[in-house]
Amino acid sequence: MAKATSVKFYNGKTIPALGLGTWKSKPGEVELAVKAALDIGYRHIDCAYVYGNEKEVGDAIAAKIKEGVVKREDLFITSKLWNTFHQPELVKGALLQTLENLQLQYLDLYLVHWPQAYKEGGDLFPADESGKIQFSDVDYLYTWKAMEPLVGAGLVRSIGISNFNSGQVERLLKVATIKPVTNQVECHPYLNQKKLQEFCEARGIKLTAYSPLGSPDRPWAKPDEPQLMDDPKLKAIADRLGKTVAQVLIRYQIDRGNIVIPKSANPARIASNFQVFDFKLSDEDLKLINTFDCNGRFVPMTGSFGHQYHPFENDEF
Ligand SMILES: NC(=O)C1=CN([C@@H]2O[C@H](COP(=O)(O)OP(=O)(O)OC[C@H]3O[C@@H](n4cnc5c(N)ncnc54)[C@H](OP(=O)(O)O)[C@@H]3O)[C@@H](O)[C@H]2O)C=CC1
Numbered sequence: 388m389a390k391a392t393s394v395k396f397y398n399g400k401t402i403p404a405l406g407l408g409t410w411k412s413k414p415g416e417v418e419l420a421v422k423a424a425l426d427i428g429y430r431h432i433d434c435a436y437v438y439g440n441e442k443e444v445g446d447a448i449a450a451k452i453k454e455g456v457v458k459r460e461d462l463f464i465t466s467k468l469w470n471t472f473h474q475p476e477l478v479k480g481a482l483l484q485t486l487e488n489l490q491l492q493y494l495d496l497y498l499v500h501w502p503q504a505y506k507e508g509g510d511l512f513p514a515d516e517s518g519k520i521q522f523s524d525v526d527y528l529y530t531w532k533a534m535e536p537l538v539g540a541g542l543v544r545s546i547g548i549s550n551f552n553s554g555q556v557e558r559l560l561k562v563a564t565i566k567p568v569t570n571q572v573e574c575h576p577y578l579n580q581k582k583l584q585e586f587c588e589a590r591g592i593k594l595t596a597y598s599p600l601g602s603p604d605r606p607w608a609k610p611d612e613p614q615l616m617d618d619p620k621l622k623a624i625a626d627r628l629g630k631t632v633a634q635v636l637i638r639y640q641i642d643r644g645n646i647v648i649p650k651s652a653n654p655a656r657i658a659s660n661f662q663v664f665d666f667k668l669s670d671e672d673l674k675l676i677n678t679f680d681c682n683g684r685f686v687p688m689t690g691s692f693g694h695q696y697h698p699f700e701n702d703e704f
Pocket residue numbers: 407408409410411433434500549550571572596597598599600601602603604605616631633634648649650651652653656657659660686
């Protein structure tokens with residue numbers, strides 16, 4: 388198989404262009420999934436405190452390091468600061484908990500998971516009696532200022548953001564001493580993020596594409612909603628190339644210069660999703676897939692509607 392490609396950040400560090408997503412991989416299955424991925428050749432794992440499975444991801448990484456399959460320095464491990472830890476004095480403690488969970492001395496990348504903060508100190512989704520999430524008004528600029536010293540302390544190699552819209556990126560850049568290396572956002576043919584990608588790229592920030600397969604296992608999916616991977620137009624392209632739709636969707640991101648983190652908990656699909664380094668999409672196919680955009684967002688974070696920093700309500704992109 389051809390060599391896996393990597394993407395270079397403005398700070399000189401590199402990230403494998405393809406990583407394994409871990410949201411919704413149950414604690415009982417994620418350890419096997421990460422072990423399978425590392426055996427297959429994945430070197431980049433996308434984690435988050437809120438996924439509730441970091442300990443099992445850490446067990447898998449530790450086991451594969453012990454077996455001699457991988458060395459720590461060959462891995463790229465990302466995690467994310469959850470919304471209830473945005474108060475500056477909570478940021479380092481949240482990271483230390485994630486490091487302990489993952490059994491690591493440092494992360495390669497730590498992201499502010501969302502720009503909007505939730506009420507600190509309790510549930511990860513702190514709801515009132517009516518079920519409405521309780522917000523906190525901490526400004527993400529203060530959170531960012533608490534992320535920056537983590538780099539100098541050697542606890543993280545790079546820092547970045549996730550789910551920030553263009554206005555929020557711009558606002559952050561005005562105060563940042565350390566610029567984010569990436570903005571991790573939902574990205575696939577129905578929401579191709581062309582404008583946000585160009586906006587970030589012009590500022591030296593790489594885009595990481597989450598839910599690249601359309602997140603069919605998202606908990607709020609309804610049976611009658613369209614499934615990206617069932618799209619006949621994508622199926623036709625995949626059939627013509629002799630590839631799976633998932634492989635085309637992954638390659639769509641790599642060929643646009645993005646980082647991509649498909650999730651699977653199934654070893655056969657984890658392997659097949661990695662078989663994307665022996666072909667490229669032509670410019671014609673990229674252009675054709677770009678026309679499928681319909682502003683189709685699968686992860687709208689509806690519980691945050693009404694929050695002043697919820698990213699999907701005001702700015703165009
Ligand atoms: N920063 C953020 O706010 C967010 C970050 N993320 C990150 O991005 C990752 C990926 O996004 P996610 O929303 O999980 O969804 P994906 O778009 O990666 O889709 C995952 C789903 O696709 C299935 N699947 C995987 N490979 C194949 C295949 N080859 N053929 C058919 N089905 C397949 C999986 O099933 P199975 O497991 O059974 O194979 C699972 O149901 C997350 O896991 C997380 O790490 C995601 C959302 C938000």
